[in-house]
Ligand SMILES: [Zn+2]
């Protein structure tokens with residue numbers, strides 16, 4: 188399990204990938220992380236993708252980071268319908284430390300879009316809290332679910348010697364979506380071998396998005 192990540196260009200961030208109690212088949216929203224990859228990547232079942240971003244007070248997404256995410260998805264997914272991203276404000280979490288089950292409960296209460304018909308959905312929760320392990324900036328925890336820890340991202344970006352907020356937020360978003368898309372080797376076969384033998388679904392190439 189990976190907690191702290193050191194990226195090139197002074198980017199310091201963390202990732203957790205968790206799939207507690209989730210399935211490998213059935214509705215893609217209920218699957219474990221990486222097991223919805225084929226459905227998200229191809230147009231076989233879902234020809235469109237809706238990304239729903241729910242954010243807590245003070246942690247509205249960076250608009251430029253979301254447009255980078257949109258371009259990232261457009262370039263990689265086969266969705267001839269369309270790929271859209273919507274944002275909405277949700278109430279603050281009462282706890283300041285959030286576990287996967289807390290994130291799951293908040294998601295159940297707030298998520299409005301569920302994958303059905305020809306539209307797949309991904310839910311991204313921007314929280315005001317931090318993860319149960321310090322240093323974690325994002326977590327992918329189910330087939331179409333991930334969360335970002337807004338305060339950690341704000342604290343680690345935009346300052347002297349830090350990455351810009353847009354750069355850090357877009358990198359964390361793309362990295363966590365990478366897990367939903369089956370990287371590294373958790374649902375999509377590797378095109379070139381790059382899985383870090385010591386890491387869980389992370390990469391050994393420091394230039395790679397999935398490096399930690
Ligand atoms: Zn990761």
Ligand SMILES: [Zn+2]
Pocket residue numbers: 381390391392395396397398
């Ligand atoms: Zn890699």
